[in-house]
Amino acid sequence: MSASNGLVSSGEEPSAPALSVDHLSKRFGGRVAFDDVTFEVGSGEVFGFLGPNGAGKTTTVRALGTLIQPTSGTAMVAGIPLMPENGVEIRQRISVMPESPGLYLRHSVTENLECFAELYEISDPAGRVERALDAVSLIDRAKDVCGALSKGLRQRVALARALLNDPEVLFLDEPTSGLDPVAAREVHDLIDGLRRRGVTIFLTTHRLEEAERLCDRVAILNTTLRTIGRPDELRDRLFTKTLSVRTAEPLPEPDRVFGGLAAVDGWRQDGATGYLLVVSDTNLAAPAAVRALVAAGADVLSIAESHHSLEDVYLKLIDDEAVGR
Amino acid sequence: MTGFSSRRVRAIFVKDLREFRRNRSLTVTMGIFPVLFSVQPLVTVLTFSSSASSALRHEHVLLYMLGIPALAPALVAAYSIVGERQQGTLEPVLATPIRREELLLGKALAALVPSIAVAYLVFGLFLACVELFAAPAVASSLIRLPDLLAQLVFTPLVAGWSIWTAMLISTRASDVRVAQQLAMVASLPSVAVIVLVALNVIPASLATAAVAAAALLLLNRLGLRLVSATFDRERLITGTR
Numbered sequence: 186m187s188a189s190n191g192l193v194s195s196g197e198e199p200s201a202p203a204l205s206v207d208h209l210s211k212r213f214g215g216r217v218a219f220d221d222v223t224f225e226v227g228s229g230e231v232f233g234f235l236g237p238n239g240a241g242k243t244t245t246v247r248a249l250g251t252l253i254q255p256t257s258g259t260a261m262v263a264g265i266p267l268m269p270e271n272g273v274e275i276r277q278r279i280s281v282m283p284e285s286p287g288l289y290l291r292h293s294v295t296e297n298l299e300c301f302a303e304l305y306e307i308s309d310p311a312g313r314v315e316r317a318l319d320a321v322s323l324i325d326r327a328k329d330v331c332g333a334l335s336k337g338l339r340q341r342v343a344l345a346r347a348l349l350n351d352p353e354v355l356f357l358d359e360p361t362s363g364l365d366p367v368a369a370r371e372v373h374d375l376i377d378g379l380r381r382r383g384v385t386i387f388l389t390t391h392r393l394e395e396a397e398r399l400c401d402r403v404a405i406l407n408t409t410l411r412t413i414g415r416p417d418e419l420r421d422r423l424f425t426k427t428l429s430v431r432t433a434e435p436l437p438e439p440d441r442v443f444g445g446l447a448a449v450d451g452w453r454q455d456g457a458t459g460y461l462l463v464v465s466d467t468n469l470a471a472p473a474a475v476r477a478l479v480a481a482g483a484d485v486l487s488i489a490e491s492h493h494s495l496e497d498v499y500l501k502l503i504d505d506e507a508v509g510r
Numbered sequence: 511m512t513g514f515s516s517r518r519v520r521a522i523f524v525k526d527l528r529e530f531r532r533n534r535s536l537t538v539t540m541g542i543f544p545v546l547f548s549v550q551p552l553v554t555v556l557t558f559s560s561s562a563s564s565a566l567r568h569e570h571v572l573l574y575m576l577g578i579p580a581l582a583p584a585l586v587a588a589y590s591i592v593g594e595r596q597q598g599t600l601e602p603v604l605a606t607p608i609r610r611e612e613l614l615l616g617k618a619l620a621a622l623v624p625s626i627a628v629a630y631l632v633f634g635l636f637l638a639c640v641e642l643f644a645a646p647a648v649a650s651s652l653i654r655l656p657d658l659l660a661q662l663v664f665t666p667l668v669a670g671w672s673i674w675t676a677m678l679i680s681t682r683a684s685d686v687r688v689a690q691q692l693a694m695v696a697s698l699p700s701v702a703v704i705v706l707v708a709l710n711v712i713p714a715s716l717a718t719a720a721v722a723a724a725a726l727l728l729l730n731r732l733g734l735r736l737v738s739a740t741f742d743r744e745r746l747i748t749g750t751r
Binding site for chain 2: 213244247250252253254273274276277280281282283285286287288289290291292296300301303304305306343346
């Protein structure tokens with residue numbers, strides 16, 4: 186997979202990537218966590234890292250966060266080569282928010298954040314803690330003991346903690362895991378806010394609608410990298426374009442109606458009064474199909490381009506792989 | 511590349527002290543040893559008659575109290591790494607720029623400072639009770655300058671060694687209770703040596719004290735290096751290796 190595939194282009198001189206991963210692998214004894222992974226993440230990009238359980242997403246985050254050592258391959262994290270001797274320097278420039286918030290539950294929100302502000306050796310820790318709490322709308326809960334907070338609020342505290350050092354790259358590992366829809370939406374809004382501020386975000390998630398909504402590009406990992414690109418690119422790459430046609434009555438001779446139409450490569454029945462047209466260009470095929478249907482005296486109920494979600498892409502890739510095994 | 515940071519050491523020290531103070535089960539368990547090592551000897555000493563005071567001259571009863579720094583900090587230190595790991599708080603800390611030596615030193619100090627404070631406080635109370643309530647002859651037989659100095663010097667040394675041993679166990683254990691039990695077992699040889707000196711089986715001479723102090727100083731210096739060498743980020747985070 187090309188490392189620079191689909192990088193967001195601004196039309197200006199491209200800045201150095203925030204993350205550059207080259208043939209990175211990690212094995213635990215005989216077990217492969219992830220293998221031969223290559224990709225780049227542009228500065229200011231929100232990059233989604235998808236995959237089933239055990240695909241190696243969290244291990245990749247830990248390797249890039251210098252928490253564990255990769256077995257082979259190289260990487261640049263926030264412009265610094267990923268090597269054990271650079272661990273402290275890399276960790277100063279990035280932030281990792283693990284799947285579990287990992288808060289000190291007997292400590293208050295402020296006490297938790299103050300400890301981490303000290304660990305990052307931040308000047309004016311009190312001011313930075315206040316700004317981080319403000320960013321996640323938790324100023325009014327600053328004195329609360331973390332053990333008394335809901336799961337969603339704890340996740341917000343963990344996000345505030347991850348923002349303390351103003352990271353160049355923010356790794357979010359399943360940030361909405363286990364949250365109810367309202368709490369998940371709040372976290373989405375926070376991530377959206379960070380994106381607008383130009384923070385580079387590396388987001389691992391199970392939630393495909395989350396990735397589709399938040400990410401500029403996504404990569405699908407299942408030990409090896411299956412694909413990478415913008416969600417719409419992946420859809421185009423994996424699925425043929427189709428038009429879905431519904432009529433009031435079944436067409437007596439559909440082959441005569443759809444055969445030979447401009448930009449229509451084929452068709453198949455989809456229920457008693459439905460037809461799926463495989464097209465090369467929807468802008469050409471849709472008007473041609475409407476004209477042909479009207480000419481054939483059919484009452485057209487609807488004609489629409491079939492939409493494939495990122496979930497369809499994901500399931501197709503994972504299913505294809507399961508069949509291939 | 512940035513160097514060793516005392517600010518990060520202090521951050522861990524402050525955070526751990528706060529955690530220990532608010533963890534009731536830990537403070538209660540830690541409080542058992544000072545009670546155990548002070549009440550029983552105190553009752554014995556207070557019931558001694560003046561005629562029994564000559565027997566005390568052949569023992570060093572005060573040294574029994576070194577059992578407090580030998581055992582009390584071990585419980586806290588055994589909790590320090592594996593406890594964070596079980597709570598899921600270790601990974602966020604290790605994801606910051608902290609070096610393992612800074613983390614370990616901060617945690618060791620958080621176990622050492624309250625242990626020394628408790629040991630000296632209990633020792634002071636013990637001496638005050640002896641002075642006030644024991645028979646004068648018993649008090650003068652018991653309270654001797656060399657034993658007082660030994661208590662002052664050996665309390666931090668014994669506590670330090672106990673802490674490094676317990677932290678070594680804590681970096682390798684996967685359960686808090688197991689770590690604490692093993693740390694208790696590991697502290698028993700120190701307690702045995704203390705008892706043997708107190709009973710004068712090992713003669714409590716200046717030479718014995720000098721050798722023991724030198725050995726403990728060396729062990730404490732090696733302690734940080736040894737625990738640091740066994741501190742494996744990857745194993746602590748992933749549970750592998």
